[in-house]
Amino acid sequence: MMKSRRQFLLQTIPAALGLGAALQASAQANRVDENAPGSAALGYKHDATKVDTKKFPAYAAGKNCANCMLYQGKPTDPWANCAALGGKQVAAKGWCMAWAKKA
Structure with a gap:
């Protein structure tokens, strides 16, 4: 079954934001x-x-x-x-x- 664009965005945006926060924390740890x-x-x-x-x-x-x-x-x-x-x-x-x- 295909997901709607809305369902796709609702699932992927929070995951992408979590990855962004993890990358930022990693960069700060390397300071x-x-x-x-x-x-x-x-x-x-x-x-x-x-x-x-x-x-x-x-x-x-x-x-x-x-x-x-x-x-x-x-x-x-x-x-x-x-x-x-x-x-x-x-x-x-x-x-x-x-x-x-x-x-």
Whole structure:
């Protein structure tokens, strides 16, 4: 027996929404923890304006993960993997001392 379009949508939309939530939770689980030993050693902050400039004088306004060559996403992506932090996701607005200007 064929399902009506309405029946099909009522069954598939909730399943798709559940998958979307699971994918989002998985992506958030892959985000780097600022307090993890590796990221703390590099001075990583999700918000570059919160970097301790006395401890990390290499930081300058305008430097952020989105314009770093190690950022493995598009500059417009809010989060992307970072080669310096084990492939974990970093915030585009973040910074760490591994920052290197994107060519």
